[in-house]
Amino acid sequence: MTTLDTDARPAVTTSTLDLVGVSRWYGNVVAVNDVTMQLSSGVTGLLGPNGAGKTTLLHMMAGFLAPSRGTLTLDGESTWRNPGVYRRLGLVSEREAVHSFLTAKEFVLASAKLHRLPDPEAAARRAIELVEMTDAQDRRIGTYSKGMRQRTRVAAALVHDPQVLLLDEPFNGMDPRQRLHMMGLLHSLGDAGRTILFSSHILEEVEQVSGTVQVMVAGRLAASGDFRTIRRLMTNRPHVFAVRSTDDRALAVALMADPSVTGVELDKTGLTVRAGDYGAFTRALPKIALARQIRVRQLTPEDESLESVFSYLVEA
Incomplete structure (x- = not known):
């Protein structure tokens, strides 16, 4: 299993996402309602049924949506209309946005160049190795399984070595071996000091990857913390x-x-x-x-x- 080589990289500066009274509505529909949470180093699961508001919350964290009310900051800076946060943040959205005519190497390399990394070739190679896609990197993405496309997208999100990684349903389409590897990779990233948040509606995924959960129900934060402690309360x-x-x-x-x-x-x-x-x-x-x-x-x-x-x- 490939793991993050923390010895070969500089120490990670911990980044913190702060949400205070965050709400988002569309007309009369409230998608996220008065959510307050703080995310720092380690792996946290964002759990909830479909339609609970998980994707809307992730999009606000990533700066794609503005909160209708409340404040959302990364290390004290608003994520909305602030391109500078993308130096520290990586996102894997639920909706696939991958050009099928590109190879994985071309796709990840393009991401490295967009981030203006000093050595994009080396960064792309390292990210592809992390997700175990080296053997298939020269094939067109259109020939990949869904699980392989997911891993390619994760590589593109990791290419600039972000301090914060947001993943929306990252295990979709992965076979058991791919899931185990991805779980191990997320653990390695969290142990290295990165802030990892991944959403899922599959209980087993969250339980295996993280004991710390943020539970969304009908747009509200229903519970937060270690799920065993939540149960005892x-x-x-x-x-x-x-x-x-x-x-x-x-x-x-x-x-x-x-x-x-x-x-x-x-x-x-x-x-x-x-x-x-x-x-x-x-x-x-x-x-x-x-x-x-x-x-x-x-x-x-x-x-x-x-x-x-x-x-x-x-x-x-």
Whole structure:
């Protein structure tokens, strides 16, 4: 797997995207509503169903759209009508804008020249290597699969070594091997100090690439931060645990008497416990088991996945 060679490059100066009360509307339609967030080094997933406002938000971050209200800045500078920010920012939009008659090398080299890089040939070669397109770089883009076109577009966005990379549904069309490589590349870029934001409506993609999420629902920012922490703050939702022990039946009886437990189900595989208070239950369980000389063999949160968090937020 190709990874970012951070030793061969100068240290990255961290860039920060700040959004304060950002809204965008089209006539009477509100696409983004009062969003406040701050993005700095590392990889963040922008999650939401189709139509949640993710693309509009990314386009405002990239300076393609002006906020109807609020402020959006990159290192203190507005991105709107400010071409200078593109020295620090790269974008891979959801809509493909690739000339099929060009080769990948020609396309990425054109991007390097537009950025007026001192050695565009070397920059293009390095970017193409990063996305593992070297072997196919002299073929016309029109002969590529969708996944190959995506990787070519990522190379063009990386050619000037930006501090901030915005990607709208970057894994579309990629096969499993290509997805794993792209995930590894994003991790490398984030670990090197770059600010990476990628949007997706596929929960698995976000969960594998980033624990930090910004969740958009109907144009609003519904949640922000580590998705496991977000789940534990949802006190109105019972927490579900799978518990296995040396005496499941006796443990079930004892747990039902604890005030943190709202329900217990017993079957041949063990216990399913619903708790109203995550912390209170995880503190009470060892004490209850020890008092009854029961050994707990397994304790697994069953609904701390990003899928659970997302479904709860969408239902809210």
